[in-house]
Amino acid sequence: MTLQQGLDAAAGRQAVDNVPDGAVPPDYPRVRDLGGGVLQIDTGHLGNPGTIAVFALPLPGGGFALVESGPGSTRAAVSAGLHEAGLEPRDLRCVLLTHIHLDHAAAAGAFLEGTDAKLVVHEAGAPHMIDPSRLMASALRVYGDALTKLWGTMLPVPAERVLAVAGGERLDVGGLSVRVIATPGHASHHVSYLLDDGTLFTGDSAGVRLGGADLLRPALPPPDLDLETWQGSIERMVAAAPERLVLTHFGQVDGRHAAAAHLRSTTERNREWSEAVLTGMNAGEDAAALVARVQRLEDAELAAAGVLPGIRLRYKITSDAAMTVAGLKRYFTRLHPERLTRA
Numbered sequence: 001m002t003l004q005q006g007l008d009a010a011a012g013r014q015a016v017d018n019v020p021d022g023a024v025p026p027d028y029p030r031v032r033d034l035g036g037g038v039l040q041i042d043t044g045h046l047g048n049p050g051t052i053a054v055f056a057l058p059l060p061g062g063g064f065a066l067v068e069s070g071p072g073s074t075r076a077a078v079s080a081g082l083h084e085a086g087l088e089p090r091d092l093r094c095v096l097l098t099h100i101h102l103d104h105a106a107a108a109g110a111f112l113e114g115t116d117a118k119l120v121v122h123e124a125g126a127p128h129m130i131d132p133s134r135l136m137a138s139a140l141r142v143y144g145d146a147l148t149k150l151w152g153t154m155l156p157v158p159a160e161r162v163l164a165v166a167g168g169e170r171l172d173v174g175g176l177s178v179r180v181i182a183t184p185g186h187a188s189h190h191v192s193y194l195l196d197d198g199t200l201f202t203g204d205s206a207g208v209r210l211g212g213a214d215l216l217r218p219a220l221p222p223p224d225l226d227l228e229t230w231q232g233s234i235e236r237m238v239a240a241a242p243e244r245l246v247l248t249h250f251g252q253v254d255g256r257h258a259a260a261a262h263l264r265s266t267t268e269r270n271r272e273w274s275e276a277v278l279t280g281m282n283a284g285e286d287a288a289a290l291v292a293r294v295q296r297l298e299d300a301e302l303a304a305a306g307v308l309p310g311i312r313l314r315y316k317i318t319s320d321a322a323m324t325v326a327g328l329k330r331y332f333t334r335l336h337p338e339r340l341t342r343a
């Protein structure tokens with residue numbers, strides 16, 4: 001999300017769904033039962049429903065777990081969703097984070113307060129959850145005064161409550177068996193979580209696909225985007241043969257066939273967008289021209305896919321073009337200087 005988009009959204013100026021005659025408007029319940037013991041809670045971030053989800057899993061041993069925590073700024077909305085789902089926030093037993101980007105992780109410390117819950121996070125992300133000061137300082141450089149409004153504050157998590165993972169573990173979360181799959185690429189410390197029924201929580205490792213639309217948008221941010229590493233993650237996820245994917249942005253891709261097709265197309269979509277930016281870099285385009293190039297590409301894709309105007313805006317704020325350009329420029333410069341024909 002760019003600063004201006006964040007401020008516009010915070011001021012309530014986000015586009016409303018402009019639904020053409022005959023089209024079915026999407027509905028955005030705060031709580032949606034995805035079946036199989038997964039409750040999707042919409043953070044409604046900055047008045048934009050259907051962009052950032054948190055998932056509550058009632059546990060066989062009592063209480064519940066969360067997959068993701070959402071931003072600090074939507075904690076109250078998620079708590080309201082938990083109440084609506086018949087869950088008490090103080091009965092939280094565990095928060096499983098896919099990675100520590102603020103839209104996924106910022107509220108974790110606040111949810112853990114007043115509970116005995118544990119936090120599961122990749123070992124490279126754990127130090128930043130225990131002491132978020134460096135993470136918040138770098139976010140402050142990006143978002144400035146809008147930081148608190150956009151993402152809220154991030155409370156430190158006591159070290160003894162943190163279970164650091166690296167991928168490959170099988171966890172017993174209150175009687176629920178959860179397999180951790182290492183899925184770096186979007187971030188070097190990204191993991192995904194697989195339940196025994198084949199439900200795979202993908203965080204951002206399977207890109208962005210919003211409700212009411214059939215378009216997979218790449219999620220390619222700095223600083224540690226790595227497409228080769230990401231491809232290995234896709235192969236691990238395909239090998240796990242998930243029965244459904246559950247995307248933080250936003251909702252489920254149901255069925256073994258659809259899940260496999262979505263994972264394969266994540267690779268393809270990452271390649272298409274990265275090649276577009278590489279072409280611009282090698283044509284000598286500056287950052288503004290590269291952003292314009294990505295915006296043209298996304299506009300053409302959104303139009304071709306027949307995505308409704310209000311949802312088009314949500315795609316853009318969920319994975320912003322400037323962020324995409326910054327991520328890919330850094331990726332090519334750092335990892336593939338041989339592909340750059342201009343120094």
Ligand SMILES: [Zn+2]
Binds near residue numbers: 101103104204248249
């Ligand atoms: Zn995200």
